[in-house]
Amino acid sequence: MEPHLLASGWQLQHPRILETTFYEAPSFASAEAVFIDPQEISSRWRHDVPVERDGRRRTFTDSDHGLGRTLSRLMIMRRTECSDLLHRGGGLLVCRLRPRGDALSIVGSEGLQERIDRLSWLPMISLVDRQHQLTFPTNGRFVPRKGRDVRFEGSGSPFEDYLREFDGHIDYTAVYQDLLSTPIERFATILARNRVGDIIALEIPFDDGSLILVPPVVGVPPSREAIALLRAVSSAELRPSFSPEPDWLPSFPFPGEEPLRDEVSSLEKRRASLAAKWEEAAAKLQAILGPKPMLYAKGRRVLLPAVERAFGILGFETDLEGGHLVVRSEEGDAVVAVAATESATVDVTAYRRLMHRVDRARTDGTGPDKGVLVVNASRELDPRHRPTQYTPAVLRGCESQRFCLVTAYELYKLVVDVAASSDDPGAAAAARRAICECDGGFRGIG
Secondary structure (H helix, E strand, O other), X not given: OOOOEEEEOOOOOOOOEEEEOOOOOOOHHHOOEEEEOHHHOXXXXXXXXXXXXXXXXXXXXXXXXXXXXXXXXXXXXXXXXXXXXXXXXXXXXXXXXXXXXXXXXXXXXXXXXXXXXXXXXXXXXXXXOOOOEEEEOOOEEEEEEEEOOEEEOOOOOHHHHHHHHOOOOXXXXXXXXXXXXXXXXXOOEEEEEEOOOOEEEEEEEEOOEEEEEXXXXXXXXXXXXXXXXXXXXXXXXXXXXXXXXXXXXXXXOOOXXXXXXXHHHHHHHHHHHHHHHHHXXXXXXXXXXXXXXXXXXXXHHHHHXXXXXXXXXXXXXXXXXXXXXXXXXXXXXXXXXXXXXXXOOEOHHHHHHHHHHHHHHHHHOOOOOOEEEEEEOOOOOOHHHOOOXXXXXXXXXXXXXXXXXXXXXXXXXXXXXXXXXXXXXXXXXXXXXXXXXXXXXXXXXX
């Protein structure tokens, strides 16, 4: 017995799924569901037809030994099969969303041209309401765009559940856009977008069938993905087809409908208000947590901004310059360098880098001529149980240059004390003075 499911160019290991290629597959209309990855469809002409000077690939039917006509007929045949699968068979067509890729111009003997690409087989449909029209794929754009920033829409579609199962493994290569800016939500179900709102997964109704566009899933065993897709197909068969509400439907109220609609509307407003408050509170929380990464972070891109935030809380004016932090206040100015390691101690490398920067400022007369070295060794240990975090050479160098040598934990405690005494401006001034007057190891406030 023939399998009821076909996978074309999509590796899905399951006994129920027949894996084949776009060019050798049996009729798509003979299956209950078809899974297509169009990635390799254009390889049939990409390897044999060179790119011409204008950047296009062309094949001439009077000299290409039937290549152009064969490809044209095949695209028409597959398009018809997909249309029959969806419209007449009520089946499912699941396609990985890809850019159109390299197109091929087929030039006839009379100079007529036909352009085909890896998506030319997509079936056509026109969905209309009183004000809008969705014409697919004629008005669709498959824009090349790569990313992993997936935002699910909460559509309830089983194919959104399939994508959610592999969250973190979705690597989209294209987004779907409509040339006429049609409100697609009126005609189809959006499953996922990226961070800026581009559609990366979409379910379009074709009578009782559905075309589902999904981004590629990577790093997942084909057998596991096949099981998830089969689960989605099974659930989709029990799910009612997408039908947008017409404009006249509110003229037919059901008893008890209006009070519930009013309640839902009220709750929606409260949810929006709570969301705004949540974002405000989350932003405030993120702001006060700014110095915390200096207790455990390693790279400068994380550690240096955390140290900058700490000095800002102490009341310094801060400025990042060439990998070093410059802080200024009435109590004094300084160049701040940071160093972090999993090892027990920080070596003299960071100290020498700071000394070079300060020495250049002293020579140029541009200042500051004070250095502060913030170290964070044994960073995977609880800061309260870390041994001495710098070598004797680092301490001797800082003492000789009158640099302040402070651990990230000591700086953090200083910042916490100042933040807790926010109603006492003298606390911040005393902390700034202690740092600016420190020569060698930091010993706290006077």
